[in-house]
Amino acid sequence: MGAACFFFAALWSAFTYTPWTLIAARIVGGVGIGLASALAITYITECAPAKYRGTLSSAYQLLTILGIFLTNVINFGIANAGSLDWGINSGWRWMLGIGCIPAAIFFLALFLSPESPRFLIQSGREEEGFAILEKIGGTDEARREVADVKASIERDKNGKLTDLFKKPLLIPFLIGLLLAAFNQVGGQNAVSYYGPTMFKAALGNNIPNVEFLCSSLVGLVELIFTVVGMALIDKAGRKPLLVTSAAGMGVFAAIMAFAFHANIGWLVVAGACGFIACFAFGLGPVTWVMIPELFPTYMRGRASGLCTVLLWGINFCVGQFTPMMFEGWGGSGTFIFWMIMDFIGAISIAKFAPETKGKTLEEIQALWTK
Numbered sequence: 001m002g003a004a005c006f007f008f009a010a011l012w013s014a015f016t017y018t019p020w021t022l023i024a025a026r027i028v029g030g031v032g033i034g035l036a037s038a039l040a041i042t043y044i045t046e047c048a049p050a051k052y053r054g055t056l057s058s059a060y061q062l063l064t065i066l067g068i069f070l071t072n073v074i075n076f077g078i079a080n081a082g083s084l085d086w087g088i089n090s091g092w093r094w095m096l097g098i099g100c101i102p103a104a105i106f107f108l109a110l111f112l113s114p115e116s117p118r119f120l121i122q123s124g125r126e127e128e129g130f131a132i133l134e135k136i137g138g139t140d141e142a143r144r145e146v147a148d149v150k151a152s153i154e155r156d157k158n159g160k161l162t163d164l165f166k167k168p169l170l171i172p173f174l175i176g177l178l179l180a181a182f183n184q185v186g187g188q189n190a191v192s193y194y195g196p197t198m199f200k201a202a203l204g205n206n207i208p209n210v211e212f213l214c215s216s217l218v219g220l221v222e223l224i225f226t227v228v229g230m231a232l233i234d235k236a237g238r239k240p241l242l243v244t245s246a247a248g249m250g251v252f253a254a255i256m257a258f259a260f261h262a263n264i265g266w267l268v269v270a271g272a273c274g275f276i277a278c279f280a281f282g283l284g285p286v287t288w289v290m291i292p293e294l295f296p297t298y299m300r301g302r303a304s305g306l307c308t309v310l311l312w313g314i315n316f317c318v319g320q321f322t323p324m325m326f327e328g329w330g331g332s333g334t335f336i337f338w339m340i341m342d343f344i345g346a347i348s349i350a351k352f353a354p355e356t357k358g359k360t361l362e363e364i365q366a367l368w369t370k
Contacts, residue, residue: 002039003110005032006103014097030312032103037288038308042301045292046116049137050360053293054233058285062226065280067102068192069219074098076212118297118361121149148362152297164303168368172294175352176307179242182345183287184314186249187338188279190322191218191272198272198331202265214269221273222280229281237357238286242349245282249275250342253335260331268331283345287311293356296365 009029016022041060048056075095079087117136120129126146133142164173191198195218196211203210232241252275259267295303325334356364 002032002035003103003107005029005035007100007107010097010099010103013099014093029099034308034312037312038305039301041288042292042304043116045289045361046118046297046300047132047136049141050358050363051234054238054286054289054357055230057289057292058226058230058233061280061285061288062223062230065219065222065226065284069216069223071095072212072216072219076216079212117145118149118300121146122153122297126150145360148360149297152362152365161299161302163299164306169295169299169303172368173303173306175354176291176294176303177310178348178352179287179291180307180311181314182246182341182349183283183311184318185341186246186279186283186345187253187318187335187341188249188276188284189315189318190334190338191276193319194322194326195272198326199269201331202260202263202268204265214272217269218272218276222276222284225277225280226285229285232281233286233289234357237355238290239349239353239355241282242286242290242353243282243346245278245284245286246342246346246349248278249283250339250346252278253339253342257332257335257339260335290353290356293361293364294354297361300361 005028009025009032012025012028013022016025041057044057044060045053078091078094082091114132115128117129117132120126120132129149130142130146133145136142137145163169195215199214200211203214229241252271256268256271256275259265259271291307292300292304322334325337329337354364354367
């Protein structure tokens, strides 16, 4: 369903002729994002072996960043493919419509994907679930995991959504909400969404389409450091990466605030690269890895979904209010705000987040029942 929403939203966006139909098309695309982001990472988490779960789950973020990078490169190419008038009249339609191609690939690939083994076991289809787990980790590991999952399901078979609001699930739920919030209030999407506008304001119009060129550079940095995060997540651990990431973003937000204040265009771009690099190796991928890890099988999908709702809700606010912040506070004041949020995030994560590296999902669940 999410893939279908992506496909139709891309085509609809390309052929729309009024602002309201464009907004409607983007809302359909947003439904696709909500479905895919909440479910894909849960699916990966439930299929991955414990020792590789961080790396495999963070592949979700890597491919998201790869998509953003390719989008910036493609948009730069489209912007240079014709005149300014052509770009205003037709070029933007190509920028939006071309998204139907990866959406179609995603839709078709899903028919080759098996169901989550934990969902199958929970639904009484134990043999199917065992067969998938056996392919992933071997016979002995599959038997152990099936036993753990069945024990977890038996213990929680009478569970309800309201369990999230009382012990023992209240603690992991609050931690999940904390991670979801600081994934967005750190300010990285201010750069992702409004980078072209910021870079054009900082560097002027001396280089044609400089805003798309700089956005492509930032996207490349994000891609590289997402790979760094994938390499470290199952070695350094989740919590050290999160704390270092948030603190580093705070430092580079301070640099960008100074650069805007002093009107140093190249330092704005350099600061943005550092800012996004810190997000890419920590808060970006690790948030998506840890949130579904925190919850038992029967609650994982729903709890992860609620955390994702908060994440995208704050994302919406960042998208809506960043232009107002720039207009009212200027670039300097805006990044001082993000700096404060990042340092608060680093302190909060250091105090409350657990370490889940190397633990099975059932072992993580046991943390809340000790």
